[in-house]
Amino acid sequence: MKPITRRTFLGAGVGVAITPAAGALVGAVPGAAPGNAHSSGQAAPAVGAGLPDVVVVGAGAFGAWTALTLIERGAKVALLDAYGPGHSRATSCDEVRQIRMSYGDREVYSRSAMNALELWKKREAEFGRKLLHPGGRLVMRRAWNKELEDQKAVFDRLSLPYEVLEPEEMAKRYPQVGFEGVGAGFLDVNAGLLKAREAIMAITEAFERKGGAIRLARAMPGASAGRTLQNVAIDGGGTLAAGAFVFACGPWLRHVFPELLGKVITTARIEIAYIGSPAGDSSYRQGILPNLSEEGTFPGAPASEVSYTQSDIDAGLKIARGGPRMPMDLDRDERIVSAWQINRIHEYVRVRFPRLKEPIVASRVCQSDASPDSHFVLDRHPGHDNVWIAGGGSGHGFKHGPVVGEYMADRVTGRPAVPDLEKFFSLAGRG
Numbered sequence: 066m067k068p069i070t071r072r073t074f075l076g077a078g079v080g081v082a083i084t085p086a087a088g089a090l091v092g093a094v095p096g097a098a099p100g101n102a103h104s105s106g107q108a109a110p111a112v113g114a115g116l117p118d119v120v121v122v123g124a125g126a127f128g129a130w131t132a133l134t135l136i137e138r139g140a141k142v143a144l145l146d147a148y149g150p151g152h153s154r155a156t157s158c159d160e161v162r163q164i165r166m167s168y169g170d171r172e173v174y175s176r177s178a179m180n181a182l183e184l185w186k187k188r189e190a191e192f193g194r195k196l197l198h199p200g201g202r203l204v205m206r207r208a209w210n211k212e213l214e215d216q217k218a219v220f221d222r223l224s225l226p227y228e229v230l231e232p233e234e235m236a237k238r239y240p241q242v243g244f245e246g247v248g249a250g251f252l253d254v255n256a257g258l259l260k261a262r263e264a265i266m267a268i269t270e271a272f273e274r275k276g277g278a279i280r281l282a283r284a285m286p287g288a289s290a291g292r293t294l295q296n297v298a299i300d301g302g303g304t305l306a307a308g309a310f311v312f313a314c315g316p317w318l319r320h321v322f323p324e325l326l327g328k329v330i331t332t333a334r335i336e337i338a339y340i341g342s343p344a345g346d347s348s349y350r351q352g353i354l355p356n357l358s359e360e361g362t363f364p365g366a367p368a369s370e371v372s373y374t375q376s377d378i379d380a381g382l383k384i385a386r387g388g389p390r391m392p393m394d395l396d397r398d399e400r401i402v403s404a405w406q407i408n409r410i411h412e413y414v415r416v417r418f419p420r421l422k423e424p425i426v427a428s429r430v431c432q433s434d435a436s437p438d439s440h441f442v443l444d445r446h447p448g449h450d451n452v453w454i455a456g457g458g459s460g461h462g463f464k465h466g467p468v469v470g471e472y473m474a475d476r477v478t479g480r481p482a483v484p485d486l487e488k489f490f491s492l493a494g495r496g
């Protein structure tokens with residue numbers, strides 16, 4: 066990544082960053098400098114008036130990485146979140162998220178995950194915090210199929226390490242797993258786990274250390290002048306002006322831009338449980354047991370049912386069992402796992418981990434943030450030249466956070482998009 070100075074940033078994004086913005090901050094955002102207020106509503110330059118060059122709304126994986134990358138490139142950035150970084154409603158703030166290179170034939174994400182893995186390693190060293198836990202991912206299918214063949218071809222092309230495992234070999238290596246219904250296995254050797262909530266805290270702390278401002282505030286698009294958004298309106302009163310705005314609101318994006326994204330980003334309730342490891346037993350720990358992923362293999366389940374496990378780092382063995390989509394109120398729903406799903410998770414453990422008799426020791430209710438084709442949505446708002454959208458993580462976005470941060474920072478600072486990526490991430494023709 067070529068670092069750019071604040072001067073270069075402003076030069077690159079000149080049409081964006083120095084656009085006059087009317088009605089600057091009017092006091093509702095805690096920590097705001099009083100000198101920023103323009104009660105007259107007169108136009109004031111966003112840059113040079115003590116205002117942020119960029120306001121990033123949403124401090125989940127996409128927003129936090131974007132904010133950190135922008136500040137490292139010399140921008141002045143304010144990061145706003147309705148509930149603050151690391152809160153329990155955010156899609157990014159479970160205990161763990163998986164990093165995997167295995168994406169079937171979707172090579173674009175295998176490549177991105179390879180880049181992200183290197184960036185995570187560097188950041189882990191910089192943050193001085195253990196965030197990355199290697200251990201592999203075993204993709205289990207009823208039989209060797211086209212998906213696995215395509216995946217193998219991608220791994221060969223990218224020189225990624227993998228193993229193709231026959232049922233006897235899987236049973237021998239992983240005696241703690243019951244492989245009923247599984248006829249083929251593909252081990253993604255470089256896969257592992259990331260400490261999710263802890264990573265968000267580390268990223269946002271680094272952002273603050275580097276001069277970024279974090280504000281606890283719910284913000285919606287505010288006043289516009291032609292194709293320029295001038296400010297965000299803060300819940301409870303007040304506005305915050307800037308030269309450019311990035312809305313990285315995860316599943317809430319559909320509420321922030323209902324007309325544009327109401328049909329592009331959908332949400333559903335997802336219930337997860339962590340089963341405790343037996344005392345003194347490392348069989349279910351990451352490094353001994355890889356993460357498991359299966360589709361159509363669980364005995365008695367529909368062919369389309371996708372379930373996965375993520376091995377124990379400290380919170381327990383995470384079990385996510387697929388099933389019917391359930392509605393979710395992102396702000397109001399209580400995040401307590403239903404008795405129905407708890408029963409299904411216990412059933413899953415009985416079949417897949419027959420020796421494991423431990424209780425559920427933690428649980429999470431999260432929400433999907435899915436785009437129709439599960440590609441991310443990383444694009445400029447079609448109606449505003451200085452507004453960017455980063456979302457549509459679609460159940461796999463977390464690991465790509467550092468890459469998304471660079472992609473968004475490039476776009477906001479006026480660097481052209483990489484065409485190979487833009488065609489997947491663009492809003493055009495979706496929804």
Ligand SMILES: Cc1cc2nc3c(=O)[nH]c(=O)nc-3n(C[C@H](O)[C@H](O)[C@H](O)COP(=O)(O)OP(=O)(O)OC[C@H]3O[C@@H](n4cnc5c(N)ncnc54)[C@H](O)[C@@H]3O)c2cc1C
Pocket residue numbers: 122123124125126127128129145146147148149154155156157158161162163164282283284285313314315316317318321335337385431432433434455456457458459460461462463464465
């Ligand atoms: C069950 C589940 C499992 C997953 N597993 C994996 C995995 O193993 N590996 C992987 O890579 N990915 C995984 N993902 C996907 C990944 O977690 C998400 O793609 C990613 O975390 C999304 O980050 P985000 O920043 O877009 O959204 P979020 O983390 O939801 O962040 C959005 C933020 O915006 C804030 N916000 C919203 N509206 C406003 C507003 N108006 N004003 C101010 N703030 C606002 C919210 O408070 C929130 O903090 C999984 C997702 C789910 C649901």
